[in-house]
Amino acid sequence: MIAESLIQIIYIISAILFTLSIKWMSEVKTSRRGNFSAAIGMILAVIATILAVGTNHYELTIVAVVIGGIFGAAMAMKMPMTAIPQRTAISHAFGALAAALVGAAEFFYNTPSIDTFTMSILSIEVILGFLTFTGSIVAFLKLQELISGRPIIYPARKTISFLVFGGALLSAILLIINPGNQTLFLIMGALSLVFGVILVIAIGGADMPTVIAILNSFAGLSAAGLGFVLNNKLLIVAGAIDGSSGLILAILMCKAMNRSFTNVLFGGFGNIQKSKAGKNAVERNIKSMVAEEAAPLLSYAKSVIIIPGYGMAVAQAQHASKDLMDSLEEKGVKVNFAIHPVAGRMPGHMNVLLAEADVPYEKLKEMDEINSDFKHTDVVIVVGANDIVNPAATHNRASPIYGMPILKAYEAKMIIMIKRSPGGLGFSGIDNELFWHKNTTMVYGDAKEVINKLVQNIKEN
Amino acid sequence: MIESTSADIITNIMIFALASLLGLELIKHVSRLLHTPLMSLTNAISSVAIVAALIVMSYANTTLTITLAAVAIACAATNAIGGFMITERILKMFRKDGKK
Numbered sequence: 361m362i363a364e365s366l367i368q369i370i371y372i373i374s375a376i377l378f379t380l381s382i383k384w385m386s387e388v389k390t391s392r393r394g395n396f397s398a399a400i401g402m403i404l405a406v407i408a409t410i411l412a413v414g415t416n417h418y419e420l421t422i423v424a425v426v427i428g429g430i431f432g433a434a435m436a437m438k439m440p441m442t443a444i445p446q447r448t449a450i451s452h453a454f455g456a457l458a459a460a461l462v463g464a465a466e467f468f469y470n471t472p473s474i475d476t477f478t479m480s481i482l483s484i485e486v487i488l489g490f491l492t493f494t495g496s497i498v499a500f501l502k503l504q505e506l507i508s509g510r511p512i513i514y515p516a517r518k519t520i521s522f523l524v525f526g527g528a529l530l531s532a533i534l535l536i537i538n539p540g541n542q543t544l545f546l547i548m549g550a551l552s553l554v555f556g557v558i559l560v561i562a563i564g565g566a567d568m569p570t571v572i573a574i575l576n577s578f579a580g581l582s583a584a585g586l587g588f589v590l591n592n593k594l595l596i597v598a599g600a601i602d603g604s605s606g607l608i609l610a611i612l613m614c615k616a617m618n619r620s621f622t623n624v625l626f627g628g629f630g631n632i633q634k635s636k637a638g639k640n641a642v643e644r645n646i647k648s649m650v651a652e653e654a655a656p657l658l659s660y661a662k663s664v665i666i667i668p669g670y671g672m673a674v675a676q677a678q679h680a681s682k683d684l685m686d687s688l689e690e691k692g693v694k695v696n697f698a699i700h701p702v703a704g705r706m707p708g709h710m711n712v713l714l715a716e717a718d719v720p721y722e723k724l725k726e727m728d729e730i731n732s733d734f735k736h737t738d739v740v741i742v743v744g745a746n747d748i749v750n751p752a753a754t755h756n757r758a759s760p761i762y763g764m765p766i767l768k769a770y771e772a773k774m775i776i777m778i779k780r781s782p783g784g785l786g787f788s789g790i791d792n793e794l795f796w797h798k799n800t801t802m803v804y805g806d807a808k809e810v811i812n813k814l815v816q817n818i819k820e821n
Numbered sequence: 822m823i824e825s826t827s828a829d830i831i832t833n834i835m836i837f838a839l840a841s842l843l844g845l846e847l848i849k850h851v852s853r854l855l856h857t858p859l860m861s862l863t864n865a866i867s868s869v870a871i872v873a874a875l876i877v878m879s880y881a882n883t884t885l886t887i888t889l890a891a892v893a894i895a896c897a898a899t900n901a902i903g904g905f906m907i908t909e910r911i912l913k914m915f916r917k918d919g920k921k
Contacts, residue, residue: 413879428895432903458896465889602867604844708856715914
């Protein structure tokens with residue numbers, strides 16, 4: 361056993377390293393130092409803990425660490441960048457499950473002698489942990505497209521959600537009164553698991569950036585809760601930082617869609633199938649051309665803005681987009697990328713994909729930075745983005761996305777939209793007015809193939 | 822038996838409040854460019870729950886509590902190791918000049 365004060369000092373150093381890591385993460389230049397310092401903080405924390413509590417059941421502990429470590433490392437090395445949202449969702453699931461299970465172990469070890477305050481925090485922590493676990497699994501399944509990305513809505517959804525969540529809370533209150541009731545603890549855990557599924561299954565794919573951020577926050581809060589239960593200050597600090605990070609990202613995502621938390625979580629958004637796209641295509645005169653016709657238009661432009669969306673990730677078209685940028689720049693065309701805050705399936709998704717394709721990050725412009733440039737831009741190319749360029753958001757009060765800030769692609773002199781096939785609606789199921797805008801021409805086909813053809817034609821020109 | 826003294830509770834609440842405020846302040850200044858690696862980093866940091874799992878493992882004395890602690894250690898280790906590795910992989914891709 362090492363002196364308690366030494367352990368505490370190491371914990372303080374860890375907490376400082378974690379805090380600094382977030383500070384260093386604020387810009388690209390220092391970000392890797394941030395990640396490194398957090399990793400050192402983690403190693404120190406683990407060493408201090410082992411020094412403090414010894415190694416009971418150490419064979420089992422080592423086996424658990426090795427299994428987890430191999431699995432985590434394999435996932436980190438093999439995962440393609442387009443699958444980062446899924447990996448993030450599954451890692452929230454692991455984090456939350458770890459916190460919930462430790463809470464459960466702590467309960468079964470100490471029951472029935474648990475004081476009121478500890479039992480309250482323990483219940484909240486376990487509820488949050490279990491619901492985040494199943495919620496994140498569902499988010500993972502949706503992102504991996506193992507289940508439908510559309511919100512799954514059924515009769516009496518709100519009543520059922522209310523009853524399940526209410527049941528979990530009621531069990532928690534009864535447990536606080538009588539911390540010896542193990543059955544009640546199991547009921548509380550089971551209801552929380554069910555609630556996580558109910559909550560996320562009703563949310564559409566387009567809302568995943570917000571959902572992932574909220575789950576991130578919950579996983580952090582649940583770790584902080586464990587800190588209270590075990591009276592461990594390092595856990596409180598790390599959990600609080602994680603919790604606030606998820607919260608800020610969730611708020612930013614909601615603002616970028618002009619929606620509230622409640623609306624994202626309980627709105628069943630994206631379930632709306634308003635008009636028949638096939639009919640509109642005729643009535644609304646949607647123009648289209650092939651890539652060979654589009655290429656010269658790009659070559660002779662002075663400025664081009666590329667707007668990527670989730671479709672770029674699906675088609676793995678990030679490298680092709682970089683080639684397009686290069687070939688146009690060779691012709692003296694000014695090229696930038698416009699990144700909407702909710703483009704893709706998690707905060708910062710597009711930035712990571714384009715960075716992977718070696719697009720210099722100064723070319724990735726945020727919405728506020730680039731929105732005034734569209735009216736002076738010759739050609740805008742929309743690659744698999746939909747709602748984030750839909751002008752309906754600015755004027756059509758009946759539209760579900762009314763009020764959402766959009767990239768003002770419609771102000772450009774010409775808009776080229778790459779879309780998989782004619783007809784059909786975007787992921788959110790909302791008609792996009794930009795399709796039949798007077799300056800828009802569609803190019804149908806797989807985003808990667810279309811862009812590769814563009815590049816080939818531009819080079820031959 | 823868990824017994825938190827009221828002094829502990831007050832200190833812990835204060836630490837939680839201050840750490841949250843500090844977190845909010847720091848994260849506000851993170852560039853949007855880095856939101857994905859930020860999330861994978863904070864996720865890796867929250868795997869400090871492994872500390873809790875190790876503590877509980879040290880006094881776990883029934884098959885149930887030992888199993889719960891072992892699974893928790895495995896889950897947290899997955900995130901700790903995978904989380905820092907993937908954050909590093911993402912950050913390596915961000916280069917100013919776009920060259921390898």
